[in-house]
Amino acid sequence: MATTPLEPPPVELLDKFRGPDFLPLYTTTVSVSGGEARHGRASGEVRSDDGSLALSLRLPPELGGPGGGTNPEQLFAAGYAACFHGALSLLAERLQIPVQDFVVRVNVAFGRDPVDGMFMVTADIRVHLPGLEKRVAEELVRSVERICPYTKLARQGIQSTVALAP
Template sequence: MKPLVPPPLTLLDKYYGPDFHGLYSTTVSVTGGDAGHGRASGVARSDDGNLDVNLRLPGALGGPGGGTNPEQLFAAGYAACFHGALSLLAARAGIPIPGAKVQASITFGRDPVDGLYTLTADVRIHLPGVERAIAEELVRHTERFCPYAKMARQGIVNVVSLAPPSNTADDGPNP
């Protein structure tokens, strides 16, 4: 088995093309489960099979718990992405960050603008042993670099559409 290694610092190289240049794409499908409701009893599966989790409405929202939920998945993605960006920038700057930890707290709640729902994020970075001024600068740079932080700050290209009808078995619900 090959030892795990971090991604190359070349990921920090800037891109100067005229259009978005995708580097990786994945698809996760959610089906409704026993309740016919993705959030309450769904299953989330990635196209490569590496993600396969039961979704459950948390007890705080009146559900049974016992599975993960969209807020936990988003928090995990945000924290992992920020930690990865932080690690790359620290390596490029020659700043060791052993014990670095990124905590992303995502809160689901009511939106005072439209009365419906929204999310808030609180991301806290722990850099033990790194001088405060250096840590603050590293976090500021990471916030500008991390795709999740950029998405939270600037928004995201978001296309929502109804899939065309199909007669293939691939378009049916996942068992």
């Protein structure tokens, strides 16, 4: 059985869009149920609408749980790192900057918000670009910050609605 090799998306994704409204290119739905503890964070079950994502959530020991599963912070860090890595790959290709074996590492922290006393999430992104001149690497990373949707989300917020399902 022959398999098609995996390829990156086309650089044309970086072409500017002009339009009055948001233009969705991909949409997914993920559901979380409460599991044994009836608490999504502590024992939730995660499922995507297409079935390709199926995970058990577990509260990490640092938050009083047993660990042994993934958690929302890891999922967010994975999404952020993958998105930033992909955006950097596309931009480097468009600018004809040779990048090889680079790594994007995202550290996500869940903690207390000093403003309202409740909770907040912080993210720290580190990009390792071996073999690239520092000035070029810094300029590339700054440019990627402007196009990565996760960085926009972290800096500008996200448009969201919350409603009771029928």
